[in-house]
Amino acid sequence: MQKQALRRLKLLEHQILGIKVNNTSSQQKLKDENGNYQTIDLLYREGRNKLDWFKEKGWGFKDTEFVIDDKTGKVGLTGDRYVFSGKLMPDFRTWAESKIGIDIDKIAVAQKAMDVDPPTFNEEFLDSLDYNFSRISFDDKERMMHSHGHCLQDVFSLRYGKFKRFVDCVIYPGSTKHVQKIVELANENNVVIVPYGGGTNVTQALELPDDETRMIISLDMTRMNKIKWVDRANMTACIESGIIGSDLNRELEKYDVVLGHEPDSLEFSSLGGWISTKASGMKKNEYGNIEDIVQAITIVTPTGTFERYNQCPRVSHGPELNHFILGSEGNLGVITECVLRVREVPEAKVYGSIVFPDFDSGTKFMREVGRSKIWPASIRLVDNLQFQFAVALKPESDSRWQTILDKIKKFYVLKIKGFDQESMCACTLVFEGTKEKTDKQQTFIYKLAKEYHGMKAGPENGIRGYFLTFVIAYLRDFACNHNYIAESFEASVPWDKMDKLCYNVKDRVYASARNKGVQGFVFVSCRVTQVYETGCTIYVYFGFSLEGLKDPLHAYEEVEHDARDEILRCGGALSHHHGVGKIRKSFMDEVVGETGIRMLRSVKSELDPKSIMGSRNLFDP
Template sequence: IEDLLVNVRMVTPKGVLEKNCQVPRLSCGPDFNHVIMGSEGSFGVITEVTLKIRPLPQCKRYGSIVFPDFESGVKCMRDVAKERCQPASIRLMDNEQFKFGQSLKPVASILSTFVDGLKKFYVTRIKGFDMDSMVVMTLLFEGDKKEVDQNEKKIYAIAEKFGGFPFFFCYPNFVSYLIFRQELLKWNGWGYKDSQFILKDNLLYFTGDRYPIGGHYLPYFTQWVKDVLNVEVTKFQKTKTPPPPQRYPDTNVPKELFDRLNDMNLSYSTDGLDRLIRAHGHTLHDIYILRESSFKRIPDIVIWPSCHDDVVKIVAFACELNMVIIPFGGGTAVSGAIDCPDDPRIIISLDTSQMNNILVLDRENLTVTCESGIIGQDLERELKGFGFTCGHEPDSYEFSSLGGWVATRASGMKKNIYGNIEDLLVNVRMVTPKGVLEKNCQVPRLSCGPDFNHVIMGSEGSFGVITEVTLKIRPLPQCKRYGSIVFPDFESGVKCMRDVAKERCQPASIRLMDNEQFKFGQSLKPVASILSTFVDGLKKFYVTRIKGFDMDSMVVMTLLFEGDKKEVDQNEKKIYAIAEKFGGFPAGGTNGERGYMLTFVIAYIRV
C-alpha cells in the first residue's frame, strides 16, 4: 500500500492531518503518510485516500514450478530477485503448504485422476523427487504478452539451474574522506579545486580531467554566457582566498568540552575555515554570502566521530551541557538544514566523514550496511569491486553522504529501476537525545506499527544523528546504454513521457530537457575538428531543413538503459516507437551520455 498511496486524510483530536500537496513524495520533512500507515486507528480516523492506478494488463498468466526441496526454491527466488525479474506475484510454498493445497482439490473425474497419477509418477519416479520434501512456487504474470513471455521464460530458466521445472500441480492462488576537506574541495563553491571554469586566451576553459569537458576550450559556452547571462567574460572574477583568522566569528567553547573530547580521544577543531565550511549548504544564496558577505553565525566547534559509539557519547554530553548539534555529511544541502540558528548556546558541527566504512555486505540477501558518512561515489566504487551496485545517483552523488541521502529523502537519476532512497532503505540507526532509534529486526517492511524509517527520512537532522544505514543492492547490470530523442517542442516530449509511463517502460533514467537546457548542453561542446564540424552541420541541416524543427523550440530527451542486453534492446525499441508517435526521432547515444554527465558539471557554473 505504501507504493500505491499518494495522499491520505485523517481526522485526529488535534485537527485534520494531510499533506498540503497532491504529489507521491516530498523531499523535505517526515512523510506522515508513513506514520498513518500501520497506526491501526490509534492516531485518528482515516476519511479519504488517494491511490495510484494503472490500465488493465493486456495479458494475465499463472504458472508454477516444483523443486526437490525448500532450499532449492529459496536459491531460485534469490536469483530471480538478482536478475530483476518481475512477475506480479511469486510465492514459495513449503512441503506442508503444498500438501495442504493438494488436499483441497475436489473429487476428480476418472480422466483427471489418471492424469494426476501420471504427474505423480513423473515427479517421483522420473525426476526422483520425494513427496515429503518437495515444494512448489506459484507465479502470476501480468503485462503485455511479450513482456509476460519474456519474464516467464527467464524465471523457468533460472528454476532449471536449481532442479526446478514448470508443473501445474496446484491451483494458482572505503575510502577515507579527508578531515580537512578543503585540501580537495573548494572552500567557497561547488566541487573539486582542480575543476573550474577559467578565462584562458579570452575563452572559457574547464580545468582538470575529472569530467568530459576538462582540458578543453569552450567557445560556444563563452558566447552562451555573453548572450544568456549577459556577463562579460573578460571581467571574469578570480577565486578569492579564505578570510583571515580575525574575520571569523569568535568561539566560546568551555574548557570542560575540550577535556571531555580529549578524554574520549575524539578529533575536533575550532579553526575558522573548518567551521565556516560546515556553516552552510550549496544554495545560490549560500554561495553569494560566501563570496560577497559573511554568515552571522557559524559552528563553534567541529567534531569528527569515528563510529556509532562516539556519536552516542557526543550526543549524551551535548544534552548534559545544553549544546546544539548539527549533523554534517557531504555539505551539499540545499534546504538550509545545516545553517546555524541564531542561538546563544554552543553549536557543534558533527562531521560524519570519518564514519565511512562498509560494515556488512550480505551477498545472499543483497544488502549492504555502511556507516553514514561514506560518500556516494566511494560506496558505489567499493560495491562495484564486489560486482554489485546500489544504483542510487542523486545529482550530488560525487560529494553527498549516505546519511545525507536518508536525512533528505533523496531521489536518484536512476530511480526508475533502482528506486528512490525510500525504496532502497532496509534499516537505519539514529542516535537521538532520548536514545538509539532503530527497527528491532532487519526486514524491509513490517505490517504492524508506524514505520519510523519514514519519520527519519526527510527529517534533515532535526531528530538526531544517523550513524548506520542498510540498503538493498543489486548485481551490476550486464548492459549499459545511453540514448537521446529530439522532439519539435516541449509539449510533444511531455506527451511521449506520459505514454512511456503508461506502457511501464523502465529505462534507468529518462529526462526531458527544455529548449533552454538543450541550448545550454550544446554550448558546452568543446572545439570540434573539421570533420566533426562538418558532421554537426549535416545533423543541423537534417533536423531543421528535412525534419522542419525550429532550433528555438526543439527539446531533447536523454535516456539511460541498464539491464541484460535483451531487456535493454526491448526497452529501447519500445520507447523509440512511442517517441515516433509524437514526432520524435533518435539523436544518438553520444548526446544522451553528454546530457547525463552534464548533470555533474552544471553546479560549477556558479563560481
C-alpha cells in the first residue's frame, strides 16, 4: 500500500511539473513477468528518442549525408536542412581526388551492427529507484549510443569495431529531485554514473573504463530541457542543463532574448556539456565564452548539492566555486541547471568576407584585429587549402547570370588584382549588435584589411563560410566511406608563437604520417578561428588515405598525439575549448603540474569518495 501511495505521489509530482504522463507505462513494473528488467517511459517531452533521428554510425541527422549522385557522379548533400542541402557540388569530387588523395571509387563498407555485451545489474540500486526518473532503458542500441562520443576513434569503432565497455542502462531524469535521488542511491549501492548531454564530445570523454566491474548508468539529461524563468530586468535566465543548443535558441526567442553561445556542435550539444567542457562559441567576441555567460550552477555531487545564486554582478567571496565545475568533464557530479546572462536580440546581423593574397597577410591582419579590440561577433581566417576546399564545395547555380557573374569575379581577383589561386586565403565575418556598432566595426575591419592587401569579397561567401561549419562532420563521415581518415583539433596560442606553431605542426603531421607508413597525399590545413588581445585560437585539420596501413586507427592516434606534442612544444595550449577527456589526459601532468593534479584529485575525493562519477576524464582518481 505504501509503495502504491508513493507511486501516486510521483505521478502527481510529474503532473505538477507540467509533463504529460504516460498512464499505461506508469503502471509498469521495472521487471517483466519473467523477472527481466524492461524499458519504462513515464513522461513525454517535446521531441523524439535520439535513436529515431540521429545516425548510429556517424554524425548528425539520418536524412543528411554527402553522397555520390548516380546520374552525374558528382558529390551532393541529401536532405533539406542546410544551405547546401539538395544540391550538387560539381567541382568537389575532382578537387578531393587530385588535392587531398581521396579515391572516390574506393568504398569502405561499415559493419551492419556492433555486438553489444550484456549488461551488469546492481539489483539493489534498480529496485530502489521507485519511479525517480522520466525514462529508463535497457535497449542495446540505446546503451551503445550512450557509450560513445564523436571523435574519430568513436566513429571508427562504430563502423568497424567494438567498444571495450558499454553502459548498462540509460536513465533520463525529469527534475533535479530525480537526479538527487539517483545519485544518492548510486552512492549507497556503489553504482557508476556517467552524465550524458548531446554526446558530441571529440575527446573520448564518454569512453568507459574497460576495467570497471561496477554497474554503469548513463544519466541522459535531455529531458531536463526547460527554461525555468527569464528575468528581463537583470537580463538573466534559469535553464535546465539538458537543453540542446538549437532548442535553447528557439525557446529564448519567445522572450526576445538571445544567449549568443554558438559552438560548432550547436544543433546537438547541450548546455550541461558546454559547462562540463568549458566550451567556446563562434560568436564569443560579442557574447563571451561559456565562463563569461554562466552566473550560477546547480550540481548534484555524491556528497551533496551545490546551488548558490547571487544576483549581484560580481562578488568577492573567496575562490570562484563555479570554476571548479566549469571544465570538470563529469568528474564531480551532475549539472542540473544554471543561471545564464542573456542579451537583447541584436538589431543587426551582417555577414561579410575578405580575401587575402596569402596566409601570412591574413594572419598579420588577424593579429591587428586582436590588438584593436574592435571585434566582429565572429571572425575566421582559413589558409589556402581550406579556401580551395570551400570553393570546391560551392553548389552549382541554377542561374546562368550567377554563373557569368562568378566568372567575372574570379577574373577580377586573379587577373586584375593579381591574386594567386594557389596561395590566397579567406576570412569570414559575422557582425552582430546595434546598427551603429556593426556599421563602425565594418568600416574599421575593411579599412584595416586593405592595409594588408585584403579585398572585400561580399556577404554570400561569409554566409557560406559560416554555415559550412555545420556540415564539416558530415564530410568526415563521407571521407570514412571512401577509406580516408580526416579529423580536426584545436588549441590557443600567443600571437608571437602563432606562425611557428602553424608551420611546425604541419611539418610534424607530414613527418609523423610518413613515419607511420601513410602513402599518398597527407592533407594538413590551419585556420585561425578566434582572436584575443594576447593570442588566438588555431584549428588544425588533417587527413590521409588508409590504403596500405595495417592498423589505420593506431597510425592516426600516433599522428594526432605527435601533433599535440608539437603544439605544446611551440607554446600552444592543450585545448582551447574541446577539453581533455581521455585523448589528451597523458599531457595533463605537463600542463598543470604535480601540484595541480593533487588539487584536482583533492576536490574529487572530497566530493566523490567512492568515485561513482566514473568517467575518469582529465586525470585518474
